[in-house]
Amino acid sequence: MIQPGRFITFEGIDGAGKSTQIAASIDWVRAHGHEVVQSREPGGTALGEKLRALLLHESMHLETEALLMFAARREHLAEIIEPALARGAWVVCDRFSDATFAYQSGGRGLAEAKFRALEDWVHPDLQPDLTFLFDLPPAIAAQRLASGREQADRFEREQRDFFERVRNAYLQRARSSNGRIAVIDSARDPQAICADVLECLEQRFS
Ligand SMILES: Nc1ncnc2c1ncn2[C@@H]1O[C@H](COP(=O)(O)OP(=O)(O)OP(=O)(O)O)[C@@H](O)[C@H]1O
Ligand SMILES: [Mg+2]
Numbered sequence: 241m242i243q244p245g246r247f248i249t250f251e252g253i254d255g256a257g258k259s260t261q262i263a264a265s266i267d268w269v270r271a272h273g274h275e276v277v278q279s280r281e282p283g284g285t286a287l288g289e290k291l292r293a294l295l296l297h298e299s300m301h302l303e304t305e306a307l308l309m310f311a312a313r314r315e316h317l318a319e320i321i322e323p324a325l326a327r328g329a330w331v332v333c334d335r336f337s338d339a340t341f342a343y344q345s346g347g348r349g350l351a352e353a354k355f356r357a358l359e360d361w362v363h364p365d366l367q368p369d370l371t372f373l374f375d376l377p378p379a380i381a382a383q384r385l386a387s388g389r390e391q392a393d394r395f396e397r398e399q400r401d402f403f404e405r406v407r408n409a410y411l412q413r414a415r416s417s418n419g420r421i422a423v424i425d426s427a428r429d430p431q432a433i434c435a436d437v438l439e440c441l442e443q444r445f446s
Contacts (some may be wrong), residue, residue, distance in 0.1 A: 245274070245325040246445065247366070249336040251410060252374030253403045254396050255381035257426045257433060258334050261374065264434050268441050269330045277324040280334035282309055284316040291315075296393040303354075306344040310358045313337065317363055337363070338371060338413055338421065343395065346409020347402050370444050372437060373414050374426040378403035 248265065250258040262278070269276045283292040291312040295305060313336070324331050337359055345352045378400050385396060414421035422440050426433055 245327070245329045245331060246369045247321065247325060247331045247333070248441075249333045249338065249368040249371045250374070251335060251338045251342070251371055251421070252376075252426065253342075253378060253381050253406050253410070255385035256374035256376055257384075257430070258372075258374055260430055261372070261433060261437055262332060262334060265372075265437060265441060266332055268438055269332065272445070275324075275327075275329035277320065277329050277331045278333075279316065279320055279331065281316060281336055281339065282312040284312075284321075284333070285319045287315050288312040296395070299394070302344070302348050302350060305348070306340065306350055306354065306358070309340045309344065310362050313340075314362050317366070322366075333368075336368060336371075338368075338373075338410065341413055342406045342409040346412075347398070347406040349405075367420065369420075370440070371417070371421040372440070373410055373421050373423045374433070375407065375411065375423050376426040378407060380427055 246269075248269075250262055250265075252258055266276050266278055281288075282295050283289045291308050294300070295308055295312075300308075321331050321333070337355075340358075341352065341355050344350050345355050381403065382400065385392075411423065414423050424433055424436050424440075
């Protein structure tokens with residue numbers, strides 16, 4: 241019988257260090273003998289990447305943005321995530337529904353109940369097995385992004401108080417996640433953060 245795969249997600253405000261940290265986790269999963277599928281949201285499929293381009297660069301109504309996030313997610317689940325998990329692969333994904341709760345509810349101020357309804361529609365029976373929340377003050381994240389980016393997208397152009405709200409929504413979600421979301425202090429050097437991530441993987445899955 242195929243052992244069903246595990247679903248691991250990376251979360252945090254823009255510039256928190258998700259992309260920097262993801263490779264070591266992928267190596268860890270591979271070293272433990274599992275197939276790994278790496279993906280990201282919004283995106284992950286051909287249609288999803290088109291929706292990502294719209295979401296990051298076109299202005300739109302707040303609710304259109306929220307609905308497109310879940311539309312892209314529906315496609316991503318059907319095309320990539322569910323088949324991978326079913327065949328026993330592990331899926332490591334840069335952002336998932338926690339990001340929509342944090343950005344579109346916490347950041348944009350849309351009612352959380354709307355997102356619970358969408359989540360219940362799009363993935364009623366699936367949550368990540370483990371989520372890393374890379375947490376750091378928005379001021380530090382902004383400094384990191386300022387030194388590395390050419391052109392900011394719609395979200396990266398938001399003001400500091402937007403990212404404070406997103407950060408607080410993420411932390412609130414972590415507190416009510418029954419341990420699914422591991423909060424990683426990301427205001428440290430990359431090696432220290434990576435050590436925490438790998439230790440957490442060992443604890444949860446070895
Ligand atoms: N621990 C760290 N200390 C200092 N700089 C870091 C650290 N981690 C990442 N960086 C740098 O900060 C910038 C943002 O990191 P990264 O791209 O990993 O963030 P991200 O969470 O993926 O951001 P985004 O949400 O915009 O994709 C990069 O230039 C990266 O090299
Ligand atoms: Mg990134």
